[in-house]
Amino acid sequence: MLRLLDAPAAIAARGFPATDLAVPLQITDDLRPANSGRWDLTVRAGEGCLSRRRTGPGSPSPAGSSAGLHEPLALGARGLAALYAGTPVATLRRAGLADGGSPAADAALDGAFAATPFMLDGF
Numbered sequence: 001m002l003r004l005l006d007a008p009a010a011i012a013a014r015g016f017p018a019t020d021l022a023v024p025l026q027i028t029d030d031l032r033p034a035n036s037g038r039w040d041l042t043v044r045a046g047e048g049c050l051s052r053r054r055t056g057p058g059s060p061s062p063a064g065s066s067a068g069l070h071e072p073l074a075l076g077a078r079g080l081a082a083l084y085a086g087t088p089v090a091t092l093r094r095a096g097l098a099d100g101g102s103p104a105a106d107a108a109l110d111g112a113f114a115a116t117p118f119m120l121d122g123f
Contacts, residue, residue, distance in 0.1 A: 002081040007035040010084060011050040016043045021108040024053060024072035026100065027080055035080070038072060043112050073101030073109070086115025 004010045007027065022042045029035035038053035053072075075083065079097030083089065089106040092098035 002085055003077060004035065004081055004084060005032060007032075007039075007080065008050040011041065011048040014048055014084065016046050016048050016112050017114070018046050019108075019112055020044050021112055023101070023105045023108055024070065025050075025080075026072040026074040027076075028074070029077040029080070031077065035077065041109075048112075071100050071102060073105055074099045083109065083113055086113050086117065 007029075020043065022040060025039045025041050027035055027037060027039060039050050040053050042049045042051070073089070075092070075098055079092050082092055082095075082097060088110050089098055089101070090110075
């Protein structure tokens with residue numbers, strides 16, 4: 001029951017642990033085209049930033065990235081929302097909500113988006 005309407009603003013507003021990462025993402029969102037496209041997700045000192053990926057032969061790699069992180073993790077709107085809420089990337093893959101990327105990127109994302117689930121109401 002979560003949907004990111006403005007992905008860059010949502011990432012900027014979310015808190016993150018004190019970790020550094022740079023991971024490329026390929027987001028597909030048919031209902032919010034502004035969320036779609038190639039992005040660089042960076043987290044530094046507890047703050048996140050989702051910026052459009054620069055294309056072209058002279059474009060630098062994301063800061064702190066390694067060769068294994070160059071292939072983007074492909075997510076749809078549902079996968080992005082679940083990742084944002086703290087769902088591990090392996091779970092997203094098993095559900096068919098994530099593709100591509102690398103094991104190193106998966107581990108970095110799991111650490112950055114880890115969350116303790118809770119419910120405000122009982123059933």
